[in-house]
Amino acid sequence: MAELTIESLRLRFGGLVVLDGISLAIEAGELLALIGPNGAGKTSVLNCISGIYRGEGAIRFRGQGIGGRPPHDIAQLGIARTFQHGELFPQMTVLENLLIGRHSHIRTNPLSEMLFLPTVRREELRQREAAEKIIDFVELERYRHTRVGGLPFGTQKLVGFARALALEPALLLLDEPSAGLNRDEREDLARFILRIKHQLGIAMIWIEHDMQMVADLADRICVLDYGRILAEGHPADVLKHPEVIRAYLGSANENDDREVKP
Amino acid sequence: MSRGMPRASGYFRTDYAQDLALTQTRLERASLLAFAVMLAAFPFLATAFYLDLACQVFLAAIGALSLMLLTGYAGQISLGHAGLLAAGAFTAGILFREFNAPFWVTLPAAAAVGALLGIVFGLPSLRLRGLYLAVSTLALHFVVVYLGGEYESKRGYSTGIMIDAPTIGGYAITNGRVWYFVLLVAAAATLLICINLLRSRTGRAWRAIRAHETVAEALGINIAAYKLLAFVISSAMAAVAGALFAYYRHFVSVEAFSLFLSIQYVAMIIVGGMGSLLGALLGAVFVTLFPYLIEAALQQLPNAQSYAGVLFAVNYAAFGVVMILFLLFEPLGLVGIWHRVQHYFLLWPFKHRPVAGAGK
Structure with missing residues (x-):
């Protein structure tokens, strides 16, 4: 059974549709990277899971519905998160x-x-x-x-x-943990993420902009664009996906042969 | 709790229990003991006037500590503190008048009434913040004072309710010296309760809520419950202080619990230093003694008699000026000054500041 499942999650702020039917599942011990351009709704997904925002649609953690529960309840069930700006x-x-x-x-x-x-x-x-x-x-x-x-x-x-x-969570939500870190610190971070995965076996949903890191570490990638899932799957496949390249990674011209190595 | 003062080198702890100890070094224990001896000796050296001042300070300290828990740690602003003191005082007064209840009944009853009122005072905090919350507590202050006034006039105690001295085992506490020790113990017990709460789960949850509500919630803290708990505990303490005040004065009247009293308590925690128990104590001493200092200062002026009429006005004005000066120039309050003095003497006669973060 999946650790966390999200089914057709919608989130609206007035007339602005932030999340438009997101469906996701994460297995126990899996490292799922959530990527996408700014404003795609990545942090909103985390906020919905941790109960800070209330979206429509079902969110289940270990088979238990957690949609609409207050954040402290959700945290006590075993979903922990970090914040984009630390918020210590x-x-x-x-x-x-x-x-x-x-x-x-x-x-x-x-x-x-x-x-x-x-x-x-x-x-x-x-x-x-x-x-x-x-x-x-x-x-x-x-x-x-x-x-x-x-x-x-x-x-x-x-x-x-x-x-x-x-x-001591079963699921860890990481909101851009590498933002603002220098190279050394990023390497440390990568080491800690791998240790959490291998030693503690905690499932993680990880928002990240560093594509090299994502390609190196993630088990699976989910690409978000304008509140919709653009692509999902193994890093090697997703990062080559033409839609993903168009919407997020971008290619300067046909001659540009640089690519992210999985 | 983290302490501001860096420690001497060569001081190491060897297990986690040592981190929990309230006093860490021999110097700390010695100075604490010396302070306790001074406090114990004070009533035998002081005149009745100074004894009364000390008792007032102790009563103010209980109130200031309770408000510090609520505002300085849990981050909930209250302008209704005088209302809670009034509730405690009236609980003691009414129970004594109507049922002739002894003080060992009225004190817990006052705490219970305070705790209940705390829930009422705290409920708006679940929806309101900052200034709006302050105004809602202010409204409740007027409700409590109104009810007290109604009781006074309906029962014909329009000048106030007289209360007999509390008796323990047939011995009535009337002597100023005995009162001094009773109130000293009450204030010390309140301080200890505050310290204990702040070094465990509840205190950490309060500080987290004050620093960042959303984050606290995402870390599993039920913020509604902890906000209400802060109001309940703070209000119960304030109500006990009110009841003690009533016994100490032998007298309860709504006039004693004006809005100015609430502001004085807020002033105590601001002048003392937000987010510090020591600050609450220093603030209580300062705000209680301040009018007497102004009076003494005025008496030094030539033609002192001619100023007697304006003494009240001068007091208010000076109080306001001091508040503004503190907000402008020393937002950390008296405790900030105290820590600077400590830091200065730590390396005296050298002037280098200790490295930030060292030795904590």
């Missing part, structure tokens, strides 16, 4: 950002927290250990007590990545 909590430390990601796994109630009872102390220590595992995974040890606002941009994006992982 800049005043808090890396560790605190991750502990907020752990929110739905923490089992303490406000009354016992007021007294910081031994149960709360034990739970906090347990969660700290879980957070440290993620800090270890994304190699952020030296920054754990640093305020996120003071970190370099590339590192901040990594923290956003780590914060989503802290939810």
Whole structure:
């Protein structure tokens, strides 16, 4: 059974049709790249899945309908996401950002927290250990007590990545994780994406503009244009698809023989 | 919680539990102990006037801490704090007058009434934000004060409700020194509750909501529930402060809970420093003592007697000016000044600032 299925998802803002009948499915452990020109509706798809936008059509996660549910419910079911601009909590430390990601796994109630009872102390220590595992995974040890606002941009994006992982999701939505990163940071990112796929087996929907990265890493590509799916399938096929080249990749002229190698 | 102050080198923690400890170094423990000793010795050295000032500061501190949780951490603006204090005070007053209830009944009752009102005050926060939310809480403030006034006039207490001193085991708390310790313990307990909430799940959820609501929601935080919880906890604390105030003054009257009182509490958390419990405490001290300082300053002027009539007006005006000055020149508040002083002396007599992010 597919991890997540979307059936004829429509989203409209007034008269503007943002998504026009999107149907998608992602298998467990699959890395699906979502590409397309600006304004194609890529982020809107993620926003619909995570409940921030409400579209028409069915979205099912592990067979359970999640359309119309509030975002916090959907996150608790195991769908985590990153944001295009990081959207971290800049005043808090890396560790605190991750502990907020752990929110739905923490089992303490406000009354016992007021007294910081031994149960709360034990739970906090347990969660700290879980957070440290993620800090270890994304190699952020030296920054754990640093305020996120003071970190370099590339590192901040990594923290956003780590914060989503802290939810221990079954499905991870990545909104342009490589935007604004330099070459080294992109290589690190590629490494982490592969490690998530192979070591943690988390399914990912990944919005990306770096075609080389997509061609290298993605299991499957889905191309979006004006709210519709233009093409879908194996990277090698999709990136050669004439419609995709016309709408998104572009070709300067017939003599241009550069092509993205899958 | 992250602390502003960098630590000396050579200080290492060896397990995660040490990160949870409230005091980290021997110096911190020693200075805390010294401060506690000073607080304990104060009533035996101070005159009745200063004792009363200290009690007022403690009461203000409870109110300011509760508002800081709500506004400084959960990010929900409230101009109805005086209404909640009034609710607590009237709960204590009415239960005492009508049922002769002892204070160990009226205090929890005040907390319960506060918590219930917190839900009412908090409901608009699910739809409204910022200024609009502030106005809705302001409206509720007037509702509470109106109901209190109605009770007073219907029952013939038009000058206010008198309340007897609370008694513990047959001993009535009338002595100023005993009151000092009662209120000190109440304020310290409130502070500890706030610290504990903020270093666990609830506090982190509040700070996340204040920083970024949509993101907090996408991370699995039920923002409606946590906003309401912030209102409930903050209001319950404020109501208890109101009840304690009523007992301390032996007297409840709607006149004490004007809109100006709400503004004073907002001023405390702004002047003290948003998003800091220490800020709430410093703000409570500053705003409570400020009118007395102005009065003392005026008395130093020649012909002090002739200014006595305008003292009230001067107080209000000076209060307004100080607020504006803080907003313009020190948005971080008193706690910002305090941290700068700490940083200055950390490497004194050298002037280099500690490297950003080092040693936290």
